[in-house]
Amino acid sequence: MAGNAKSRSKSEADAEPAVPAFTKDQELRAYREMLLIRRFEEKAGQMYGMGLIGGFCHLYIGQEAVVVGVSMAARPSDQTITSYRDHGHMLACGLDPKGVMAELTGRRGGLSKGKGGSMHMFSKEKNFFGGHGIVGAQVSLGTGLAFANRYRENDSVSLTYFGDGAANQGQVYESFNMAELWKLPVIFIIENNRYAMGTSVARSSALTEFWKRGMAFNMPGEAVDGMDVRAVKAATERALEWCRAGQGPYILEMQTYRYRGHSMSDPAKYRSKEEVQKMREEHDPIEQVRARLLAGGVSEDELKKIDAAVRSIVSEAAEFATQDPEPDPSELYTDILL
Amino acid sequence: MPTNILMPALSPTMEEGTLAKWLKAEGDTIKSGDVIAEIETDKATMEVEAVDEGVLAKILVPAGAENVKVNTPIAVIAGEGEDASAATAPAAAPAAAPVAEAPASAPSVPAAPKTSAPPETPEFPADSPMVSMTVREALRDAMAEEMRRDDTVFVMGEEVAEYQGAYKITQGLLQEFGARRVVDTPITEHGFAGLAVGAAMSGLKPIVEFMTFNFAMQAIDHIINSAAKTLYMSGGQMGASIVFRGPNGAAARVGAQHSQDYAAWYSQIPGLKVIAPYSAADAKGLLKAAIRDPNPIVFLENEILYGQSFDVPRLDDFVLPIGKARIARAGDHVTIVSFAIGMTYALKAAEALAEEGINAEVIDLRTIRPMDVETVVRSVMKTGRCVTVEEGWPQSGVGAEISAQIMTEAFDYLDAPVIRICGKDVPMPYAANLEKLALPNVGEVVAAAKAVCYR
Numbered sequence: 001m002a003g004n005a006k007s008r009s010k011s012e013a014d015a016e017p018a019v020p021a022f023t024k025d026q027e028l029r030a031y032r033e034m035l036l037i038r039r040f041e042e043k044a045g046q047m048y049g050m051g052l053i054g055g056f057c058h059l060y061i062g063q064e065a066v067v068v069g070v071s072m073a074a075r076p077s078d079q080t081i082t083s084y085r086d087h088g089h090m091l092a093c094g095l096d097p098k099g100v101m102a103e104l105t106g107r108r109g110g111l112s113k114g115k116g117g118s119m120h121m122f123s124k125e126k127n128f129f130g131g132h133g134i135v136g137a138q139v140s141l142g143t144g145l146a147f148a149n150r151y152r153e154n155d156s157v158s159l160t161y162f163g164d165g166a167a168n169q170g171q172v173y174e175s176f177n178m179a180e181l182w183k184l185p186v187i188f189i190i191e192n193n194r195y196a197m198g199t200s201v202a203r204s205s206a207l208t209e210f211w212k213r214g215m216a217f218n219m220p221g222e223a224v225d226g227m228d229v230r231a232v233k234a235a236t237e238r239a240l241e242w243c244r245a246g247q248g249p250y251i252l253e254m255q256t257y258r259y260r261g262h263s264m265s266d267p268a269k270y271r272s273k274e275e276v277q278k279m280r281e282e283h284d285p286i287e288q289v290r291a292r293l294l295a296g297g298v299s300e301d302e303l304k305k306i307d308a309a310v311r312s313i314v315s316e317a318a319e320f321a322t323q324d325p326e327p328d329p330s331e332l333y334t335d336i337l338l
Numbered sequence: 339m340p341t342n343i344l345m346p347a348l349s350p351t352m353e354e355g356t357l358a359k360w361l362k363a364e365g366d367t368i369k370s371g372d373v374i375a376e377i378e379t380d381k382a383t384m385e386v387e388a389v390d391e392g393v394l395a396k397i398l399v400p401a402g403a404e405n406v407k408v409n410t411p412i413a414v415i416a417g418e419g420e421d422a423s424a425a426t427a428p429a430a431a432p433a434a435a436p437v438a439e440a441p442a443s444a445p446s447v448p449a450a451p452k453t454s455a456p457p458e459t460p461e462f463p464a465d466s467p468m469v470s471m472t473v474r475e476a477l478r479d480a481m482a483e484e485m486r487r488d489d490t491v492f493v494m495g496e497e498v499a500e501y502q503g504a505y506k507i508t509q510g511l512l513q514e515f516g517a518r519r520v521v522d523t524p525i526t527e528h529g530f531a532g533l534a535v536g537a538a539m540s541g542l543k544p545i546v547e548f549m550t551f552n553f554a555m556q557a558i559d560h561i562i563n564s565a566a567k568t569l570y571m572s573g574g575q576m577g578a579s580i581v582f583r584g585p586n587g588a589a590a591r592v593g594a595q596h597s598q599d600y601a602a603w604y605s606q607i608p609g610l611k612v613i614a615p616y617s618a619a620d621a622k623g624l625l626k627a628a629i630r631d632p633n634p635i636v637f638l639e640n641e642i643l644y645g646q647s648f649d650v651p652r653l654d655d656f657v658l659p660i661g662k663a664r665i666a667r668a669g670d671h672v673t674i675v676s677f678a679i680g681m682t683y684a685l686k687a688a689e690a691l692a693e694e695g696i697n698a699e700v701i702d703l704r705t706i707r708p709m710d711v712e713t714v715v716r717s718v719m720k721t722g723r724c725v726t727v728e729e730g731w732p733q734s735g736v737g738a739e740i741s742a743q744i745m746t747e748a749f750d751y752l753d754a755p756v757i758r759i760c761g762k763d764v765p766m767p768y769a770a771n772l773e774k775l776a777l778p779n780v781g782e783v784v785a786a787a788k789a790v791c792y793r
């Protein structure tokens with residue numbers, strides 16, 4: 001097994017694997033889903049500004065290709081679990097934007113009846129296991145989802161997302177060890193957006209190549225261009241195949257970038273405007289797909305139609321989340337124990 | 339239609355701010371994501387990004403303006419070829435959240451539901467045959483019976499399988515159920531507690547054995563944040579049916595880091611049930627109930643009690659109600675409330691008191707959360723006096739909670755202040771004499787009972 005695992009790891013000398021092309025339908029799907037997340041998040045930011053969303057609100061803008069690429073490779077029976085930066089993951093799981101937005105505004109129609117908030121949302125129906133506010137907690141929990149898959153002998157895979165900052169938590173390595181020891185079907189998806197709040201990976205991590213972090217456990221890993229939805233999907237397919245074949249866990253380091261501050265109240269003074277601008281102009285995941293679609297003969301008009309449709313979904317969600325009443329006070333004491 | 343850009347709230351506490359700088363001028367084209375202005379909040383200088391696209395038709399609040407209230411219109415964006423003048427109308431005030439009920443002058447907090455203890459029915463037929471067994475055997479049998487009954491129940495922890503349990507509680511389980519369901523873990527409390535909660539969230543019923551609860555401090559984040567709070571945070575969609583169990587409190591001569599009672603800690607957490615049995619019958623009946631319960635449960639055992647024998651009803655399926663105290667000895671002069679190993683002091687003290695003509699009623703809480711306050715209060719209404727006994731520390735301890743409950747529910751019935759007998763307010767010392775001093779003793783309980791009886 002050792003040799004096999006090693007051979008799956010990308011070494012620096014390896015050539016970049018060629019990114020397989022998408023069909024037009026795949027491009028359109030990726031475009032639509034990423035755009036939905038982008039517009040949803042922009043709207044959430046705006047609603048935060050209006051005081052409709054309280055507390056912390058962590059936007060996913062810039063990272064859309066990661067969840068969309070993964071979801072294009074995964075099955076509905078695979079489980080998803082992530083951190084507080086979870087709105088995009090929920091949309092990619094197919095959850096109703098109204099329910100997500102209404103949870104952000106703390107209304108009764110929110111996915112958690114308004115009792116979870118933006119950082120703590122769940123959907124049993126869509127196999128979405130949260131939404132976790134404690135950095136790194138979802139890594140052990142996600143490993144447990146994989147444990148349950150193996151226990152039940154089904155072929156579902158746990159898609160466990162966490163950040164570059166979370167990657168320095170001790171429980172991550174406790175989980176890596178058990179996952180490899182017991183050959184659990186879990187993909188550890190490290191969303192390396194280069195910062196944990198104001199701390200760059202270089203200032204926090206002795207080894208910044210996160211895909212290598214499984215080596216002490218003999219766990220394979222790859223670095224992936226997380227701004228290219230095609231690369232994300234292709235890598236996820238490889239990892240899923242590995243997991244479903246019973247070979248154990250797999251690390252995907254998604255190299256990505258968040259455009260906005262860590263949360264709405266972060267002025268992001270720890271990086272230069274030029275750095276952000278460069279990512280936006282040269283690597284934007286949505287613009288990449290858009291450019292390919294246009295080059296492939298899809299008309300501006302067709303894309304405008306998609307844009308309009310997405311905007312209207314988001315407006316409806318915002319409208320619902322604004323008008324829906326707050327939870328009934330009697331909800332204070334429900335859902336504590338079964 | 340032209341749209342107003344409003345002064346945004348850019349922190350959880352911001353109410354107003356300074357419009358420090360405009361980065362776009364009237365007439366500029368704006369794409370969503372463009373930074374249009376800088377705002378100084380109560381905490382920092384923040385950039386404002388545009389969400390809507392169009393032309394910056396009009397700036398309503400000039401750069402440098404201070405104390406601009408959140409949600410004041412600061413500029414107007416118009417679509418291509420639109421007239422901006424239409425939009426300078428007063429701002430769309432943010433739709434205030436429709437309130438669920440007509441606002442009362444002061445927001446009324448709904449009453450907390452009373453957790454009433456299960457009804458007073460005999461817990462097993464009076465003529466049930468009894469068998470003597472140790473607490474250790476009772477716990478093992480409880481797990482084995484539940485594992486036979488339900489394939490989703492499994493046990494995991496350090497040394498639970500091949501070694502047969504560090505304290506031999508899981509003896510024989512590996513042989514009967516195999517390595518799939520009796521899982522030896524690495525020494526990785528934080529990780530395996532989280533893993534088990536994840537498995538529980540997906541519908542399995544894990545029993546997590548902590549070699550002792552002292553080590554569960556590394557896992558307490560998952561017990562509280564991941565297990566206890568998820569049902570609430572998910573609006574009732576998913577919880578965790580899971581039992582965290584293992585020896586709790588002081589063993590003997592193992593020093594400060596291995597001798598802590600966590601009953602009070604866990605008992606504070608909504609979303610958890612906390613059980614701390616004394617007898618073998620309670621250990622068996624309550625562990626079976628805990629495994630079946632759909633909620634996360636902290637099940638606190640005691641190493642010193644493991645080897646003690648008690649009568650246990652020999653029934654096919656002996657399950658006890660969670661949340662019900664047991665009157666271990668009836669009396670009418672003073673109520674002594676305790677649980678777990680505290681019961682050994684309480685019962686011995688009651689015997690000693692009887693010799694002096696004081697009839698103590700001894701209540702074994704058995705479940706710390708939800709606490710059977712009703713049974714305690716009923717007893718105190720009869721005796722007018724109460725002493726609590728626990729090995730844990732006094733401040734914010736279980737005895738402190740009982741005292742507060744009695745004061746609220748039975749103040750007029752009290753003939754004396756409640757006295758708490760607790761572990762001393764020190765880390766557990768190692769030296770034999772000091773350790774003895776740090777723990778409660780029978781003499782202290784007797785003295786306290788006499789004191790509240792003014793004898």
Ligand SMILES: Cc1ncc(C[n+]2csc(CCOP(=O)(O)OP(=O)(O)O)c2C)c(N)n1
Nearest residue numbers: 085133134135163164165166193195196197
């Ligand atoms: C255990 C814990 N420590 C600290 C925090 C505060 N905190 C919230 S997010 C965060 C940064 C995490 O960064 P990263 O894992 O890279 O994820 P990203 O926010 O970039 O998605 C910190 C320190 C927390 N929520 N939990």
Ligand SMILES: [Mg+2]
Nearest residue numbers: 163164195196
């Ligand atoms: Mg990060």
